[in-house]
Amino acid sequence: MKSLLAPVFPGGIIAILIFYLDYFQFELVEKFLLYAAFVIVPLVILLLNHDEKNKHQRMIYAAMKWLQFPAALLTLASVMSNKMWGLESTEIPGILSLGWLLFTLLLGIYGLTTIVISKGKAAEIAIGAGLVYFFIGGIWFTLYQYQLNLFQANPSTHALSSLHFHFSSAIVPIFIGALGRIMKKKSWYPWVVAIDIIGPILIAIGMIFSKPIEYIGVSLFACNIVVYTAYLLAYLRKNALDIKAAFFLGLSCLAFYTVVVISIFYPLLKNMYSLTILEFIPIYGSLHAFGFVLCGLIGWVYMVDFIKEKANQSAS
Template structure:
């Protein structure tokens, strides 16, 4: 477990430097994308179940474990190129971003193998769909690095779309799938998975073409997370799980509810303290990325490790 977490720890140190060093001149979108590449993705890889008897899946899994850190370094080099090495030029940064794009394609192919190999297991389909969404995030990242104008949209929107797919679209289906692995299946669970798969597409389409569609997608997605966190907290109360897993999963749920409370309180806080939405974006982003997503992933990794160890000892 410690050896498996080493790349994540190294990635975490790099991410802290990226957030703190003004020399790099990364904007908030780029900082969160590097956080996803160096910290979130290696944690997701630890959650994957691969079939040793399935040769193709076994090879894919080994390739993913071997290549994700070099791919993340290429993503970092891509952003550094556009910011500090060759500012104003997109050729080098765009080419370097292809390393991350190809790696997310590997994740996508692996996700498709999970879906195909577990047709009857809806929870594994959710996890597979999350892996597929990483590839869409990789596409948006490359478009952002090339500063490609698509649908007459500012390229910064491509960066936002990439963040959306690296965090919400990919991670939430994986969380729902991990919950499905431990829970007694309910009649509503397939609907949650279906909304989880459709919701990110609605949000992405809405971000480009239509605000009402985006609002519908965000509402459905937020309701899904609310159901997930509520059920998970109830499950943790009734079932004795690994202490570290419990701690991080509870923190993850609390972070989401904190975001909801702040969102509902925004009109009042705005008037009391003369704040704008730009003042709240770093708060929302930090609570979501470091609270809900990171703590949730760490909790599920601890739980999966504990279950595996119990099985080995048993």
């Protein structure tokens, strides 16, 4: 029987090699961006619904499935040309990055079509917004590879902004949208979606122009994730679901709360073990990227399959 996650295996192998082989002399932020291109995005594509009667949406979906891996390879080539091939002073890294930019544009277009045909459904709007944020992440990645200064921000800030939009900004709305598809209607849910769409923009603006705005965006976003994880854990406890879906979604929530606990106790740990914030960043990043995001996406992929099988059984 073919695994649900089979489309992600080739990219997953490449991502593992990028993280663990000394051959790839990349910055940590670049490794996480490549991990997003090779692993996170194909998992997101597996989650997406498309209307078979909508020819344009069906064509975009097929194009995304076929072009994702070549676009990720171009992203890898872009970073390698900048860090390993001695082409950092040329236009080559920037030109190669355009492949990922165009692919994320395709994701953004799909997201907009999802919003347009959603007929006001908050869950679909959240998912569509998450896909649009991937495109914004693609823009920041291209700016980083061209080493351009924009809005008084240096290329390092562009890399962090790209990472922000490839992970939290894109993934959390998609998670909340996936939850909205299965939860009973709640009056507060549209507000969660609205904050989830506004929060990443505030964070991005704050990273460049104003720290207070960034703190407001981060606080709103974190509160939204608390609401999402709390409701999801309650849902998992009350409903009989696929064991793999429940396991990975539970693990995703646990990873988020672990990040929260570590953040709270960071000042104490810093004094006890003389650890700097730079030494904690890989811990935060790993828990978020491999725990909250990866486990959450895998869990939702299994959940979507479980719901489809249950619907087919009910129909027959």
